[in-house]
Amino acid sequence: MRVFRAPGRVNLIGEHTDYNLGFVLPIALDLACFSAAADSDDGFLRVYSEEKRQLRGWPIADLARLAPAHDWTDYVVGVAQELIRAGYLIQPKRLLVRSSVPEGSGLSSSAALEVSAALALLGGQDIASLRLAELCQRAETCFVGLPCGIMDQYISVFGRENAALKIDCRSLENEVISLPGEVEIIAVNTMIKHELSQSAYVERTHECAAAVDAVRRLDPTVSSLRDVTIPLLDQATPLMPDVMARRARHVVTENQRVGLFVTASRGKDLERMGQLMVESHVSLLHDYEVSSPELDFLVDTAVGIDGVLGARMTGGGFGGCTVNLLRRGAGERFRYEIAQAYKGRFGLMPQMFNCRPSQGAGEVKNVEKIPSGAALPS
Numbered sequence: 001m002r003v004f005r006a007p008g009r010v011n012l013i014g015e016h017t018d019y020n021l022g023f024v025l026p027i028a029l030d031l032a033c034f035s036a037a038a039d040s041d042d043g044f045l046r047v048y049s050e051e052k053r054q055l056r057g058w059p060i061a062d063l064a065r066l067a068p069a070h071d072w073t074d075y076v077v078g079v080a081q082e083l084i085r086a087g088y089l090i091q092p093k094r095l096l097v098r099s100s101v102p103e104g105s106g107l108s109s110s111a112a113l114e115v116s117a118a119l120a121l122l123g124g125q126d127i128a129s130l131r132l133a134e135l136c137q138r139a140e141t142c143f144v145g146l147p148c149g150i151m152d153q154y155i156s157v158f159g160r161e162n163a164a165l166k167i168d169c170r171s172l173e174n175e176v177i178s179l180p181g182e183v184e185i186i187a188v189n190t191m192i193k194h195e196l197s198q199s200a201y202v203e204r205t206h207e208c209a210a211a212v213d214a215v216r217r218l219d220p221t222v223s224s225l226r227d228v229t230i231p232l233l234d235q236a237t238p239l240m241p242d243v244m245a246r247r248a249r250h251v252v253t254e255n256q257r258v259g260l261f262v263t264a265s266r267g268k269d270l271e272r273m274g275q276l277m278v279e280s281h282v283s284l285l286h287d288y289e290v291s292s293p294e295l296d297f298l299v300d301t302a303v304g305i306d307g308v309l310g311a312r313m314t315g316g317g318f319g320g321c322t323v324n325l326l327r328r329g330a331g332e333r334f335r336y337e338i339a340q341a342y343k344g345r346f347g348l349m350p351q352m353f354n355c356r357p358s359q360g361a362g363e364v365k366n367v368e369k370i371p372s373g374a375a376l377p378s
Ligand code: GLA
Pocket: 014, 015, 016, 017, 018, 019, 148, 149, 150, 151, 152, 315, 316, 317
């Protein structure tokens, strides 16, 4: 049996910029999905999800032509199809999937499943890290049907201990950004996932593409919002409907904020880092319109708590988590106050996660360290 781990992520800043080929600054978490794999000789791929307590299986020969089932298995089958298409051999196997990344929390449980399942299916066949991230993203776009950017799969593969990665979603290169030792990061889960998230995400990608078309009337060299400067956007704004201009403004200013955040982080300007996170949230709320009352409440409450430098929604939006930047040592009080306030307002206890930047995906050699649970499906 071999075991492969792939982490979830929290994005510090740079939201809804990845599919616009801009910049993001995520960290990989120590919350992760583990896929254990054992060879079998019955010609099937069988997968057991501990969370769902469901066992599913398909003849290997059918994998390439399966249609989406619109459930968790799509992440596994989608990845298998991409691997087959790329020329990899998928052998009959039994997989056991166990994840500590809470589903629907905006911490990228799906990318963690995709990447760990891909590694388990590959069973040690050589693959370049970038190729792995790209195949998993394609599985999500083509099979699962969410036209996502590369951020989640990329950070799950490339994550670094004790550092964030500034990813250039066009060149697909990254820069390792160590964070000041004086801060800690806590994610707070609203415990809510609004139905709107998937359809609104697709709508935003279309709105951004339409904004690019409008800007191109002024500057035909522009091929994505990544290329748009603020003066160019100001010039193009009268050529677009107000909503489209606001979407573009979010992306253009958010790309800029990623760079400013990195500079502030390097200069240990903690206040500025926090301020940029709040600006990002405001932009996501008003210009991009992907926040929710629960997220806004968590951000507003957080910034009023002692030791909190900044807070913002993280991930796709419409629920999921906020990411909070705190002075080291302020965590305990923060957790208490946020929980009280959120419970008082929404009647729900928010889950909270210490976000320690952890390493990207790979095989787990020390299998005893994985929390024990069910055995492999037979
Ligand atoms: C989701 C997508 C990512 C990214 C974020 C928003 O998590 O999977 O690719 O677009 O939303 O930044």
